[in-house]
Amino acid sequence: MRILAVIEHDGSSPKPGSLAAVGFAQAVAERNGGHVASLVIGHTVAGIAEILTSFGIVYFADSPALANPLADRYAQVIVDAVSRYHADMLVAASSTYAKDIVGRAAGLLGGAMVSDVVAHDWRDGQLLFVRPMHAGMVTETVILHGDPKIVTIRPTAYPQPIAMETQGELFPIAVQDPLPVGMMWEHLESKLGTRPDVTDARIVVAGGRAIADRHDFERLVGGLADCLDGAIASTRALVDAGIAPNSLQVGQTGKIIAPELYIALGISGAVQHLAGMKNSKKVLAINKDPNAPIFDFADYGLVGDVYDVVPELIGKLHEP
Amino acid sequence: MKILVPIKRVPDPDHRIRVDLQRIALELSDVPHIINPFDANALEEAVRIREGPVPDAEIIAIGIGDPAWQQELRTSLAMGADRAIHVGVSGPPDPWNVARILRAITERESPDLVLMGKQAVDDDSNQAGQFVAGLLGWPQATFVSQIEFIPLDPEPSIAGHQLRVARETDTGIETIRLRLPAVITADLRLNEPRYAALPAILKAKRKPIETIPLTELNIELSPRVERIALQEVSSSRKCQYVQSVDELLDQLFLNRCL
Ligand SMILES: Cc1cc2nc3c(=O)[nH]c(=O)nc-3n(C[C@H](O)[C@H](O)[C@H](O)COP(=O)(O)OP(=O)(O)OC[C@H]3O[C@@H](n4cnc5c(N)ncnc54)[C@H](O)[C@@H]3O)c2cc1C
Ligand SMILES: Nc1ncnc2c1ncn2[C@@H]1O[C@H](COP(=O)(O)O)[C@@H](O)[C@H]1O
Numbered sequence: 001m002r003i004l005a006v007i008e009h010d011g012s013s014p015k016p017g018s019l020a021a022v023g024f025a026q027a028v029a030e031r032n033g034g035h036v037a038s039l040v041i042g043h044t045v046a047g048i049a050e051i052l053t054s055f056g057i058v059y060f061a062d063s064p065a066l067a068n069p070l071a072d073r074y075a076q077v078i079v080d081a082v083s084r085y086h087a088d089m090l091v092a093a094s095s096t097y098a099k100d101i102v103g104r105a106a107g108l109l110g111g112a113m114v115s116d117v118v119a120h121d122w123r124d125g126q127l128l129f130v131r132p133m134h135a136g137m138v139t140e141t142v143i144l145h146g147d148p149k150i151v152t153i154r155p156t157a158y159p160q161p162i163a164m165e166t167q168g169e170l171f172p173i174a175v176q177d178p179l180p181v182g183m184m185w186e187h188l189e190s191k192l193g194t195r196p197d198v199t200d201a202r203i204v205v206a207g208g209r210a211i212a213d214r215h216d217f218e219r220l221v222g223g224l225a226d227c228l229d230g231a232i233a234s235t236r237a238l239v240d241a242g243i244a245p246n247s248l249q250v251g252q253t254g255k256i257i258a259p260e261l262y263i264a265l266g267i268s269g270a271v272q273h274l275a276g277m278k279n280s281k282k283v284l285a286i287n288k289d290p291n292a293p294i295f296d297f298a299d300y301g302l303v304g305d306v307y308d309v310v311p312e313l314i315g316k317l318h319e320p
Numbered sequence: 321m322k323i324l325v326p327i328k329r330v331p332d333p334d335h336r337i338r339v340d341l342q343r344i345a346l347e348l349s350d351v352p353h354i355i356n357p358f359d360a361n362a363l364e365e366a367v368r369i370r371e372g373p374v375p376d377a378e379i380i381a382i383g384i385g386d387p388a389w390q391q392e393l394r395t396s397l398a399m400g401a402d403r404a405i406h407v408g409v410s411g412p413p414d415p416w417n418v419a420r421i422l423r424a425i426t427e428r429e430s431p432d433l434v435l436m437g438k439q440a441v442d443d444d445s446n447q448a449g450q451f452v453a454g455l456l457g458w459p460q461a462t463f464v465s466q467i468e469f470i471p472l473d474p475e476p477s478i479a480g481h482q483l484r485v486a487r488e489t490d491t492g493i494e495t496i497r498l499r500l501p502a503v504i505t506a507d508l509r510l511n512e513p514r515y516a517a518l519p520a521i522l523k524a525k526r527k528p529i530e531t532i533p534l535t536e537l538n539i540e541l542s543p544r545v546e547r548i549a550l551q552e553v554s555s556s557r558k559c560q561y562v563q564s565v566d567e568l569l570d571q572l573f574l575n576r577c578l
Contacts, residue, residue, distance in 0.1 A: 070496065071450070071453075071460050072459055072460065075454060096462075096463060096487075096489040096490045099450070099463075100450065100462045100463070103446065103449075103451065104450040104453055106454070107419060107452065107453065107455050108455075111416030111419065111451055112416070112545075113415070113447055113544065113545075115446060115447060116444065132553070133442065134331075134333070134337050134346075134442055134444070135333060135441065135444070137337050137552070137553055138337060138339060138346070138550055138551065138552055138553060139550070139553055140547055140550050141547070141548045141551075142545050142546060142547050142548060143545075143546050143548060144544060145542075145543065145544055180457075182458070182459030182498060182499040183459045183460070183461075183496055183497070184497040184498075186495040186496055186497060187494075188492055188493070188494045189494075190491050190492035228578065236508070240508075240509065245492065246465070246488045246492075246509070247489070252441070252444065253438075253439070253507070253508060261572075261577045261578070271333065282577050283557065296555050296557070296559070297557055298557060298559045299557055299558075300559070300560055300561075300562060301559040301560070301562070302563075302564075302565075302568050303561065309565060312565045316565060316569060317569075
């Protein structure tokens with residue numbers, strides 16, 4: 001089996017989630033004697049392609065027309081790469097990038113796609129995929145009919161890839177003229193601050209509706225995160241209220257994370273929120289309602305008002 | 321201008337979902353169903369487009385599923401769709417077949433915009449919109465939280481419009497422009513869907529729902545995804561309650577959480 005991993009990057013290096021997709025590809029390839037290649041798309045991405053050669057051969061499409069991720073163009077490049085490599089499987093980390101672009105490519109490639117895979121297994125030589133549905137209340141095991149198979153994986157479920165002994169070859173992909181022009185880039189308003197990214201942080205502090213405004217969000221959620229070198233996150237309630245930016249939302253329609261420690265401040269524990277954080281190693285919940293459902297999904301619970309507890313916690317963590 | 325709005329009927333996510341004894345199907349007979357929340361956002365936006373920049377817009381709701389689907393299509397008509405199409409199949413198909421059916425309907429109806437949900441909250445696939453955009457070769461904007469019509473010429477014809485949309489991505493809010501016809505998938509923050517008022521519900525009773533059998537579309541379903549098993553997920557955690565911040569810190573340090 002020939003497996004092609006689509007690599008998302010930030011302009012200078014591959015995203016850790018995409019590397020987990022390579023990790024998944026390696027695990028599958030090892031089992032069935034397959035091969036793994038990576039695909040990088042963008043402008044001035046030769047350096048990123050070079051980094052990826054440690055994991056095997058790398059295809060890269062580099063063009064000013066690909067400076068920004070527009071799905072119609074990128075999907076066409078992916079389809080070209082799949083046919084160049086004769087890939088039977090296309091994999092990517094489940095992110096908004098892959099859902100958008102790889103999803104469209106899958107539509108062009110016959111639609112044998114499974115999203116958000118958290119585990120896989122083999123039965124009679126056939127690959128089984130396990131994925132959550134219904135906001136994670138149920139998991140389903142499926143097989144795919146048709147080729148190529150297109151898979152997005154949850155990065156939290158797969159390890160980082162293993163470097164090869166020899167570096168893989170680099171293959172530039174000439175951008176086929178004409179690229180689609182129906183989508184035009186304007187800009188990206190990024191609210192990512194200086195704190196660690198919520199998807200790779202060891203500790204995540206998340207705020208819910210208990211937090212009254214932006215100032216308190218920064219003081220309580222941000223303040224506690226900073227004591228712990230952690231990332232910040234929020235529920236949909238705070239994003240809707242304009243208190244937290246959308247890129248911090250964790251849940252069914254936000255990010256899916258699994259840090260070592262997740263600290264939930266004034267969060268009720270709706271299934272749609274749990275969908276994004278319940279695989280965290282340890283969960284600490286602080287909530288003034290002793291019956292809040294979040295406690296059923298927590299390892300440590302403190303019943304109290306976050307406006308009293310969190311400043312005390314921050315104060316004690318600052319003590320030498 | 322025509323706007324096609326796909327509507328999925330889904331189990332109400334506020335109800336607990338159980339897996340049957342054979343571990344292959346969900347027990348849904350007692351669970352109330354609703355319009356997929358993201359599809360309600362898509363429909364609401366279509367109505368706002370008609371109330372705002374494009375008064376002559378015609379809104380067509382389309383559902384692909386069993387006869388029970390009529391109920392959600394009726395609700396869609398009450399929320400403001402002008403007419404509805406029901407493609408009869410025995411159960412909801414996988415996203416690939418949904419996309420193939422939507423393409424066939426799009427070829428019949430020639431809409432300028434397919435405005436749909438970003439994801440169905442039952443299968444959580446987040447695929448059908450991207451598939452159909454790829455199949456049609458149309459521009460796409462997924463996870464959209466804002467839509468703006470930019471008139472390109474004074475004539476209010478749709479050919480003279482472009483759309484500027486805001487997309488919710490992992491890295492922040494992305495703004496792009498699209499040529500029409502296009503596919504848009506809605507995020508929850510696009511709008512707050514309205515409740516249909518009684519007069520609208522009564523009026524909806526007179527609006528048409530056209531039923532189209534699959535054979536008329538020359539489509540044979542060819543599932544790409546086959547379910548082998550289902551499993552309920554339950555929490556295995558046991559919460560250890562602490563009484564004070566000091567005790568909390570002791571526990572966190574003791575268990576090497578910090
Ligand atoms: C289709 C769909 C998708 C969704 N996707 C997501 C998603 O991705 N992510 C997400 O988070 N939500 C999502 N939601 C929303 C979700 O259903 C809940 O509404 C949301 O998670 C609730 O957020 P919350 O816990 O902050 O607020 P609430 O449910 O209002 O809970 C607030 C909690 O704070 C406690 N509290 C209040 N004041 C204090 C205080 N001073 N000190 C301590 N505790 C206090 C209360 O006891 C309560 O438990 C989605 C909903 C739908 C319909
Ligand atoms: N059976 C269906 N009938 C009508 N629309 C559907 C159906 N299934 C999916 N859709 C549309 O496709 C979107 C994405 O669904 P999914 O790819 O299953 O997450 C939904 O929000 C709906 O707008």
